[in-house]
Amino acid sequence: MKNNKISLAEVARAAGVSKMTASRVIRDEGGFSEKTRHKVMAEVDRLGYLPNRLATVFAGDKKSTFVGVSIPELGNEIFAQLLEGIDRKLVAFAHQTVLGMTEHALDQEEAWIETVLSWQPAGLIVTGRSHSPRAMQLLKGAGIPIVEIWDFNSNPLDMCVGLNHFDSGYSMGRYLGELGYTKFGYVGTSHDTANAASSRLAGFTKAAEDAGGTVKKKLLLKDVPGFYTGLYGTEQLLAAHKDVDVIFYQNDNMAVGGYEYCRRQGLEIPRDIGIAGWGDLPIASIQPYRLTSIAVPHLRIGQIAAEMLLAQVNQQPIKRTRDVGFKLIPGSTCRMQLKPDIDETIDHSKT
Template identity: 65%
Template sequence: MAEAAGVSKMTASRVLRNEGGFSEQTRERVLAEVARLGYLPNRLATVFSGDQKSTFIGVSIPDLGNEVFTHVLEGIDRKLCSFGHQTVLGMTQRAAGEEEKWIETVLAWQPAGLILTGRAHTNRSLQLLENAKIPVVEIWDLNSSPFDMCVGLNHFDSGYQMGRYLLTKGYTRFGYVGTSHDAANAAAARLNGFDRAIADGSASLKKQVLLKDVPGFYTGYYGIEQLLSGAPETEVVFFQNDNMAVGAIHFCESQKISVPRDLGIAGWGELPIASVLPYRLTTVQVNHLRIGQIASEKLLMRINGDSARKVTDVGFRLIEGETV
């Protein structure tokens, strides 16, 4: 590109970085060749040379199959892109070991900061983050003592509040359907809160069904079938998310089980799938997009040398629908 413009590589570099020391005619000639050749500067090499701050932000989420995290990621990407940053995405499958590998890899790209889903990290991951000396935001699970910063909600409390609400509706025999909690995660915290509320109300959690699958429509469909076959006396079922709850409602329709007359159903997350129902689903509302936006705002503040609150609780709201 420099040769085509008839200038030295150093002059072309100064033009691209707008450093000065060249004439307007030289600038126009270089930029014309940039446009003609479709030249793209090597930003990574520029960062490694120490000439410019990194524009990369590493973002880890469990997987793209969970709709919740696609909304969180959308909030992150919108905010970061508006300030000229690019996300480097990693999927950890909720495995601390996988997150550790990803952190080690992404730090080699010298990112400006990291956004990590969850609060459970290996000791080596924590050491890598400590040595990197870059801002880090943990999202999703509220953590009163984060590694650096945190944006999330109290999942235990959201499950507890749902349990208390269902008790006020007169239910005494409860069920739960979700996915496997092999590792500590937010869904496990919600179930623990739900279980505690039921116990505090002197009621019983008749059956839990934890499936080794993604928390989607079909998981809810066959999950409710398993639960009712093992505990037909169940009066109301709390689902890990709305996708599963809607799947369960469709199963009930296929079996002529009236919701909520014969069986109450509650979800979590207020996901878009619930809009296909002819009535409002009882659920917990969470602003997933806002979690991503706030996390990005905190990170950008720190990157720019400003202070930011260590912990931000985005909260939740119970939606009193027509399915219980």
């Protein structure tokens, strides 16, 4: 097992060289023979020495390879996919992710930003466009590349990649209105800090009203947006408003839960009620029906964010904002399309 308590001086002594020479070998700075390199690296392996990369950065001898990445939660597979896209790209270019989870709380994000900046990272990737005043001050004064992801902002602090969540919600509401639905319902989770979901709901509500319909019930649950939340949320919504003819869910997992509740109650979908999700999550691909949804390139957003940050680190020209768009997926969980030209996926991609 590697032992990070072994010191550089011990490595140098075991190899029969000076501490300075051992340091140059480990950092591959040159000025030593191949024989010396072999002796030093052999002792590094034998003793299990781990260089203090952070101390090296603080000493100003080397550029940091750390990139701070904050996401709200790992349990939500959308953010897990964003993180995977970021990490894959960073690792490919010898950078390491320093992860922080904010739980949708601005004060937690602020504390994480303050901590991670003290480690002198190469850059930061933060989720969302809303930050506390103190966090905004810290980010603006950081002097490093910063990428805001997920919720597109045409005027970011530094760089931004994401999608317009209001537009995605509006697109779904307009589509459902075109299918003849007039009594809409919504099932999601608390939007106190989940600004992207709140924006989607606002867009959906506006589209429903523009189509001459009404959102009969907006059910916001104090829970995580999962299968069971969708199931019992649908039960609550329909208990209060039996006349709702279509339900839009915060994400596909909730929509699948809602579908299951309706099926158990003997409701035929889409004859009796329509079901629409958001995100085009993996669960939708294994259902015996095609879920009406909005597809979002989660993994690609993460990859683009890392690419933008690395380009900035290397002082390469970069487009500072990227709207990746979305695709509306008509499915069998809503009524038959009234227009023949909307049978296929409707693409709102920007890139």
